[in-house]
Amino acid sequence: MAEPISDIKRMEMSRQEKVEQDVQEVKEVVSANKESIVKGIELLSALEEADALEAATALTKKRKTLLNNVIKEIDKPKYTDALDTLPNLIFLLGDLDIEETRMLLQRLNNGLRETEGEKEQEETSYTDIVKSLKDPDINRSITLLLQFLKGMGKD
Amino acid sequence: MPERDHTVVTINGQEYLADPGQNVLDLINTVEENIPQICYNESLGPVETCDTCVIQVNGELQRACSLKVEAGMKIETNLPHVQAAQKEALDTILEKHELYCTVCDYNNGDCEIHNAVAEFGLEHQSRPFQPTSYEIDRSGSFYRYDPDQCILCGRCVEACQDIEVNETLTIDWDRQEPRVIWDNDVPIEESSCVNCGQCATVCPCNAIMEKGMEEEAGFMTEQEPSLLRSMIDVTKKVETGYGPLLAVSDTEAAMREERIDKTKTVCTYCGVGCTFDVWTKDRKVLKVEPNEHSPANGIATCIKGKFGWDYVNHNERLTKPLIRRGHKLEEVEWDEALSYAAQRFQEIREESGADKLGFIASSKASNEDSYAMQKFSRQVMGTNNVDNCSRYCQSPATKGLFRTVGYGGDSGSIDDIAAADLVLTVGSNTAESHPVLASRIKRSQKLFGQKLFVFDLRKHEMADRADRFYQPASGTDLVWASAVTKYIIDQGWQEQEFITNWVNGFEEYYESLRAFTLEYAEDMTGIPAEDLKYVAEEITKADKVALCWAMGVTQHSLGSDTSTSFSNLLLITGNYGRPGTGAFPLRGHNNVQGCSDFGSMPNTFPGYEPVSDENVRKRYEQAWGVALSDEPGMDNHEMIKAIHEDKLRAMYVKGEDTAIVDANINYVTRAFEKLDFFVVQDLFLTETARYADVVLPAAASLEKEGTFTNTERRIQRLYQAMHPMEDTKPDWEIIQLLAEKLGFDWNYEHPSEIMEEAASLSPLFAGVTYERLEGYHSLQWPVAEDGTDEPLLYMDGFPFEDKKARLYPLHFELPYDTTETYNLHLNNGRLLEHFHEGNMTYKSPGIRRTTPRSFIEVSPELAEERGIKEGAEVKLTSDAGEATGTVTITDRVRGKELYMPLNSKGKSAVNFLTDNSVDKDSDTPAYKEIAVNMQVLKKQGKSPIPPNNHRRGAPQPQYSVRVEDKWKRHDYEFPGNKVKRNG
Structure with a gap:
């Protein structure tokens, strides 16, 4: 005589058994994906070395607050102009002559390097300036700057 | 050209x-x-x-x-x-x-x-x-x-008005800001919207x-x-x-x-066989997206297929096998459950013989699951005691078609129903039971001049829409069908050339019709002779006639004979083998066709080849390496009886809540209590599973691969949209594991291998392969070895030796009527938004919100006579048992007829009332023949149909979106003209 039963006795797995089962599952996945996991760990330690891991974790955890703050802030009227500018800035980049810009930037870099070399700077007199014009490097720079100023003034 | x-x-x-x-x-x-x-x-x-x-x-x-x-x-x-x-x-x-x-x-x-x-x-x-x-x-x-x-593109309106034909959505072009409105501009929830979801599907x-x-x-x-x-x-x-x-x-x-995964699947509810992509994110179902490549449904769906998937992730899903111990069912590991089940099956077989075991396959599970079940029963256990739930619904139709035309399935496709000039539906609440198919008829009738004649007790939606609606007395469809046929022949209107070429037994059959005069038919059915003449004329006049029928015909004590009489009528009028014609016994479950097709039948192997045929048996004996029994087994009705008679000791029921869906459930559950050993395999702890000794947790359709066969004999693949939940498994895998415990190593790694085996053994499916069923491709059996299928049967004759169909003489004797004690007739059937016993659909909060429970429909006349009002509580009593429920008063039923949806468990389950009477030829329970009396418990109360139920809505029929009204607006100008004007 089998009476109808509605009562289910759930299988109670001990915590130990549950852990073992989970570890077994993880082990299998690790074994199947050994290479990518090793690479993944390398990536993690690189991030850690660059102190980026903590920041990324915090950012991810707080992403909703962050998005909320940022979006609601930049949606305020005072940013409207900036937002309008942002895409324009991108379009502007398209108009820049990259070759020319690269030359200019290279020279700027050279200049910066030169200043690093000069440890103790003496004061420069007017005559020093005039004398310097004879230095071909300085002369090239001045010429370039003057041309730049001329171009910038054009309508 | x-x-x-x-x-x-x-x-x-x-x-x-x-x-x-x-x-x-x-x-x-x-x-x-x-x-x-x-x-x-x-x-x-x-x-x-x-x-x-x-x-x-x-x-x-x-x-x-x-x-x-x-x-x-x-x-x-x-x-x-x-x-x-x-x-x-x-x-x-x-x-x-x-x-x-x-x-x-x-x-x-x-x-x-x-x-x-x-x-x-x-x-x-x-x-x-x-x-x-x-x-x-x-x-x-x-x-x-x-x-x-x-x-305001109006696609949603077009879909609602002319595809689904529920006629809820319109665009009000006259207001300042036109918008889509529901009914007379009510919120969606209060409208007549049936949530078929097609507006969302077509919205761009x-x-x-x-x-x-x-x-x-x-x-x-x-x-x-x-x-x-x-x-x-x-x-x-x-x-x-x-x-x-x-x-x-x-x-x-x-x-x-x-x-987001987009996986093609086949709907798991009714027999229409809708296919669509299901969009999932992990286990979450985001949406269901049908498309124009879906062969049975195109872009159409109903509420269940589009939105009824909550059950898959429901927290009541069984996740571990259970074994009965004391007063509890205890969760155990698979190995323990399977070893125990195998051991008990083996012991019982050794003690009492294999025929003391019985197996029931599921019409919800796949063809491969059905094949595995019957193979388990025959090869592993050694008995033909295997059956499925088609015994509860469509076996009589299958029988009627086998007798006359040779194949037990719809003779054509849904496209043929849509293309017919005249559609007759008999005992079919099509709009609720086969909604997507019903919409094809509704569309053809609304837009393309198709005529619809409905024969039913109850004035359901299709009856409301019908060109002619007839209400024959319960169980008398055989009489009007035969009388109409006789009248046609009497007038010499039969399709003589078709009969001469393709039909045997005309003379004998005509002779057998002698008793079916129009007067006799009027007497028995209540349909006036003049109306029957009209029906005969219209059938004769129409070039293409399709006849659809369902449980209102088959679940009667003359279900097989009535089905046969329809097929006779179609033969006499030449309505077979041409597009737009044929016999359509509308199958009720996603795979009720396939479950029988693939051999879970006590008398036939897959493809309806008899177990008694020696040549067929040899083929299977060779493939399976065992001797097979030539004795047909017990069907599920006989199994229950056999338990009571101590002739059956153990059962294995898969995906079937027999304790709710079989007739006379008091009798059924008493049988389950008597079983020595009982295994139930399901998604949930069903009523049936509560009686089990071992319960095996199965995977849902979205969690597995396989094939289903719809009402059109169309075999379609489903793909895995998500992994089986926790410790559940697909049915075929469970059966295979059990077979292994009993010493049979089947070694299937994928359901395609099961299909391959079935196709190699059964000529009906010779050319069925998973490759040919890739994606949205489908095959309608019979499928020849080269992959040619037959969407429309009988174009080159009938599958008998001389290729000729057979007229089948019948006579009529109705054993059922209401009595003095039980003076009301209780009809029952489906609801659109719930399915079967409700194990799946009641898990959907959205469906429960609008259709929370079952009800009992009472006619206004009867309500007045008994002095009851909407929301009254009544107790119905029949010979077999009693049920209680809440009343809704409606003219869908008339006089002394009641109606109860079958989708209910608990005290309103209709099968407390049904008894053991069956169709004499197929043992299908006569669910539709219940005489009851009604006792009023409470005269009035809260209506069981809440205000947000679509039945309370007010549809607004119109053609398409009425774009002309848009063009008439003063602020509208055709862009072409605007451009011209502006130079």
Whole structure:
């Protein structure tokens, strides 16, 4: 005589058994994906070395607050102009002559390097300036700057 | 092809051959010229609302979708003023639709507005977006409407009015701000909407969208509303022009592909066999998306297929095998449960013989599951005691067709029903039981002049729509069908040539009809002789007649004979073997056809080959390596009886809640209590499972691969959309594991291997392979070895030796009637939104919200006589038992007839009332023959049909979207004219 039963006795797995089962599952996945996991760990330690891991974790955890703050802030009227500018800035980049810009930037870099070399700077007199014009490097720079100023003034 | 020569059309200077009468937009699409077309959808046909497909034809600017191809047409699609008109139309649409694609849940690569704007290369909005003053309507359970995103293309209206033909949606073009409205402008939930979801399927954008998609589909859409608004604004500020906006949103859409799976599946509810992609994110079902490639349904669905999937992830799912110990069912590991079951089966077989065991397969499970079950029963256990739930519904129809025409299935496709000139439905509440198929009839009747005659006790939706509605007395369909047939022959109207060529036994059959005079029929059925004459005339006059019937015919004590009489009628009138004709016993479950097809039958192997046939048996003995019994086994009705008589000791029931769905359930459950050993395999702890010694947790259809066979004999593949929940397994795998415990190593790694074996053994399925069923491909059996199938049967004769059908003489004797004690007739059947015993659909909160419980329909006459009002509580008592329920008063039933949906468990289960009487030829319970008396417990109360149920709605029938009303508006100007005016 089998009476109808509605009562289910759930299988109670001990915590130990549950852990073992989970570890077994993880082990299998690790074994199947050994290479990518090793690479993944390398990536993690690189991030850690660059102190980026903590920041990324915090950012991810707080992403909703962050998005909320940022979006609601930049949606305020005072940013409207900036937002309008942002895409324009991108379009502007398209108009820049990259070759020319690269030359200019290279020279700027050279200049910066030169200043690093000069440890103790003496004061420069007017005559020093005039004398310097004879230095071909300085002369090239001045010429370039003057041309730049001329171009910038054009309508 | 001389006719085609005349339809040369020039498009952008190049000549093309077109089909005469072809839609011009279709032609442009086939020659790969690209023009925008937002409201056009092949499945809906032209709705002419969006104006974006403007082209120049012979110098005139016109909508391409409105035109039919004519010879010599000169079409231009690229001229500047043509494109200006197209742009004008797109701009008008974008005034109504805000493009914030990146944060829109509809941004999945298939937004038609997005795509049209991108393909057209539209860069800037000429006129600003103008929101409406309406709120979003979220009142419904399953989808919401956002008037601010709605472009008024009217596709949803077209789908609702002319595809689904529920006639709920319209667009009110007369108001200042036109919008889609439900009924007389009521919230979605209070309308007549049946939640078929087709409006959401066809909506080209996010205006009508499934709620399951909201905040789920996009990476950035799961935000609080105010933040979403800010994001939309910021998106628009940053993404100046449509180019960058679309580029960013396309990237986001591509990212979504990574985490949203779109898996083709076959619906697990009724026998129509709808197929669609189910969109899932892990285990979450986002939406169901049918498409024009779905062979049975196209873009159509009903509430259950579109939205009824909550059961798959329901917390009551069984997740571990159970073994009965004391007063509890205890969760155990698979190995323990299977070893125990195997051991008990073996012990009982050794003690009492294999025929003391019985097996019941599931009409919800796959063909492969059915094959595995009957193989287990025959090969592993050694008995033919295997059956399935078609015994509860359609075996009589199968019987009737086998007797007369040779195949036990629909003789054609749903397309044939739609193409018929005259459709007769008998004992079929089609709109609720087979909603998508019913819509095909409703559409043909509404738009294409098809006639519909309905024979039923109850005035259901189809009866309301019918050209003629007849209410024969319960169980007398055989009489009117035979009388009509006799009258046709008496008049000499029979299709003599067809009969001479294709039909045997005419004389003998005609002789047998002698008793079925019109007077006798009027007497027995209550249908006036004049009406029957009219029916006979109309059947004769119609070139193509399709006859559909269902449980209102088969679940009677003369179910097989009545089915036979329909087939006789069709033979006499030549309505077999031609498109648009035939016999359609509408199958009730997703795989009730396939479960029998694949051998879970006590007397036949797969493909209906008798176990008594020595040659057939040898074939299986050779393949399976065992000797097989030639004795037909017990059907499930006989099994229950055998338990009571101590002739059956153990049972294995798979996916069937027998303790609810079999007739006379008090008798059935008493039998279960007597069993020595009982295994039940299911998704839930069903009523039946409560009696089990071992319960095995099965996987749901979305969790496995396999095939289902629909009512059209159409075999279709389902793919795995998600992994089986926790420790559940597909049925075939469970059966295979059990076979292994009993020493049979089947070694199937995939259900395709089971199909391969079945196809190699059963000639009916010789050419069925998984490759041929790839994606949305399907096969309608019989399937020859080269893969040729037969959507329409009997075109080259009937499957008998001389290729001739057989007329089958019948006589009529009705054993059932109401009595003095039990003076009311209780009819019963399905509800649209619930299924079977409700184990799946009652798990859907959305469905429960509008249809929380069962009810008892009482006629106004009877209610008055008994002095009861809406919401009364009554107790019904029959010979077999009693049930109680809540009354709704409706003229769907008349006089002393009651109606109860069968989708109920607990005290309102109709099978407390049904008894052991059966169809004499198939043992199908006569569920529809219940005489009861009604005792009033409470005179009045809360209506069992809540105010938000669609039955309380007020549909607004019209043709299509009435675009003419849009054109009449003072603020409307055709973009072509505007462009011309502006030079």
